[in-house]
Amino acid sequence: MKIVVIGTGYVGLVTGACLAEIGHEVTCTDNDARKIETLESGGLPIFEPGLEKIIPRMRKEGRLKFCSNPADAIAFGDAIFICVGTPPLPSGEADLSAIDHVARLVATEAKSPKLVVEKSTVPARTGQELKRALAVYARKTNVTFHVASNPEFLREGTAVGDFLHPDRIVVGVEDQTAEKQLRDIYGPVLERKFSCPVHSPACPDEPLPAWVVTSINSAELIKHASNSFLAMKISYANMVADLAEKLDADIEEVVRAMGLDPRIGPAFLSAGLGFGGFCFPKDLQAFVHLAERSGVDFALLKEVEKINKRRIDRFFEKIRGALWVVRGKQLGVLGLAFKPNTDDIRFAPAIELVKRLVAEGARVRAYDPAAMEKARPELAEVEYAKSAYDAAENAEALLIATEWKEFRDLDWNKIRESMARPLIVDGRNLLSPQQMKALGFEYLSFGRPS
Numbered sequence: 004m005k006i007v008v009i010g011t012g013y014v015g016l017v018t019g020a021c022l023a024e025i026g027h028e029v030t031c032t033d034n035d036a037r038k039i040e041t042l043e044s045g046g047l048p049i050f051e052p053g054l055e056k057i058i059p060r061m062r063k064e065g066r067l068k069f070c071s072n073p074a075d076a077i078a079f080g081d082a083i084f085i086c087v088g089t090p091p092l093p094s095g096e097a098d099l100s101a102i103d104h105v106a107r108l109v110a111t112e113a114k115s116p117k118l119v120v121e122k123s124t125v126p127a128r129t130g131q132e133l134k135r136a137l138a139v140y141a142r143k144t145n146v147t148f149h150v151a152s153n154p155e156f157l158r159e160g161t162a163v164g165d166f167l168h169p170d171r172i173v174v175g176v177e178d179q180t181a182e183k184q185l186r187d188i189y190g191p192v193l194e195r196k197f198s199c200p201v202h203s204p205a206c207p208d209e210p211l212p213a214w215v216v217t218s219i220n221s222a223e224l225i226k227h228a229s230n231s232f233l234a235m236k237i238s239y240a241n242m243v244a245d246l247a248e249k250l251d252a253d254i255e256e257v258v259r260a261m262g263l264d265p266r267i268g269p270a271f272l273s274a275g276l277g278f279g280g281f282c283f284p285k286d287l288q289a290f291v292h293l294a295e296r297s298g299v300d301f302a303l304l305k306e307v308e309k310i311n312k313r314r315i316d317r318f319f320e321k322i323r324g325a326l327w328v329v330r331g332k333q334l335g336v337l338g339l340a341f342k343p344n345t346d347d348i349r350f351a352p353a354i355e356l357v358k359r360l361v362a363e364g365a366r367v368r369a370y371d372p373a374a375m376e377k378a379r380p381e382l383a384e385v386e387y388a389k390s391a392y393d394a395a396e397n398a399e400a401l402l403i404a405t406e407w408k409e410f411r412d413l414d415w416n417k418i419r420e421s422m423a424r425p426l427i428v429d430g431r432n433l434l435s436p437q438q439m440k441a442l443g444f445e446y447l448s449f450g451r452p453s
């Protein structure tokens with residue numbers, strides 16, 4: 004099929020590249036002309052493993068194009084995926100102006116019927132507004148539109164694999180034509196009839212994805228409800244970790260056993276500095292707002308957010324408890340990204356932590372395998388290390404803020420020798436307390452006996 008993707012951020016770029024990979028002809032457009040220029044010249048505006056291989060290959064095969072003229076892009080496609088940003092307004096509510104802008108664009112430029120697929124994360128009932136807006140803006144052209152909601156469940160860092168091997172594909176539709184078109188688009192994924200040389204094939208016993216057809220309102224709600232539920236699991240685990248600490252229990256033992264119950268599941272129960280990124284914090288706020296506007300007091304989620312904000316305080320208490328005075332101390336920080344395998348620092352707990360350390364007068368030398376370039380403008384007062392070893396040198400404490408795998412595999416003997424004081428405060432429970440103690444470290448983490 005001929006598909007247009009509007010918006011080339013994380014979601015749009017992964018969606019466009021993977022739709023091309025499974026056999027469609029895709030044109031991506033964006034109102035940021037610089038982004039399109041970068042993509043046209045072979046560059047990538049984001050770091051997402053796999054894209055660096057898929058995008059050039061798809062361009063070479065002529066299945067993926069980038070275009071700065073939205074009118075040309077819209078004319079090209081039968082289906083239009085809206086992947087524009089819905090950032091938070093100061094109130095926490097989602098800013099939907101980009102969706103409205105795209106609706107106007109599509110309605111005025113389309114010359115033939117289009118399937119308009121809302122992929123951006125939006126509050127429930129946005130699809131209804133989108134339908135109405137398309138009809139209003141297109142009232143002189145008489146072009147018909149089918150609207151669908153197709154929320155994405157991609158995780159940064161594994162987005163390509165998540166797209167090609169999803170556990171479910173949710174389509175919110177109000178007519179059979181829209182469902183049929185979406186089924187055609189996702190056919191190769193549903194039947195796993197594609198081979199992607201740059202992404203490992205699914206293991207043979209992996210179940211095929213579920214095809215979940217719902218109303219548009221439900222599909223939108225599924226997205227917010229899923230992200231908020233996962234955020235809730237994290238905050239829950241963090242509270243249990245605090246309690247475990249007081250009771251001399253071990254959070255790792257507790258969540259391992261909890262997760263064995265299939266009704267609970269093991270994922271998203273890792274205690275630590277809490278969640279960040281451009282999805283959970285903003286989606287949670289937008290969901291609470293949506294509930295409020297609908298007359299439902301979702302106090303549970305307000306608490307989830309509060310617990311998460313307090314994680315940095317808890318971490319700080321640990322640092323202060325160990326160092327006594329923070330001012331003037333040389334500290335190493337490992338990790339700046341909001342999670343491993345990404346260079347994304349948006350709403351990263353690590354960034355907030357470093358800001359606080361600097362405000363308290365600490366001297367910070369930070370290292371992250373991917374996120375230092377993005378962190379520089381945000382954290383100007385920080386020294387950037389060449390390696391994790393460099394960050395640890397002469398430090399009076401080494402703080403782990405993002406659980407990159409390579410940090411686990413460091414030569415910890417070498418690190419201990421180079422530090423002014425062999426103190427580790429592990430904000431992600433990345434290392435083993437027993438091993439660190441055996442190696443001669445003072446070691447603090449979340450919810451585990453020290």
Ligand code: UGA
Nearest residue numbers: 155156157158159237271272273277278279280282341342
């Ligand atoms: C999240 C969801 O997992 C995706 O399904 C969804 O599509 C995406 O948001 C989105 O809405 O676009 P992502 O933000 O990439 O994906 O990151 P996650 O892997 O979910 O992690 C979110 C945060 O939670 C990270 O800061 C991570 O460190 C933290 N986390 C995760 C914990 O603190 N504990 C855990 O047990 C798991």
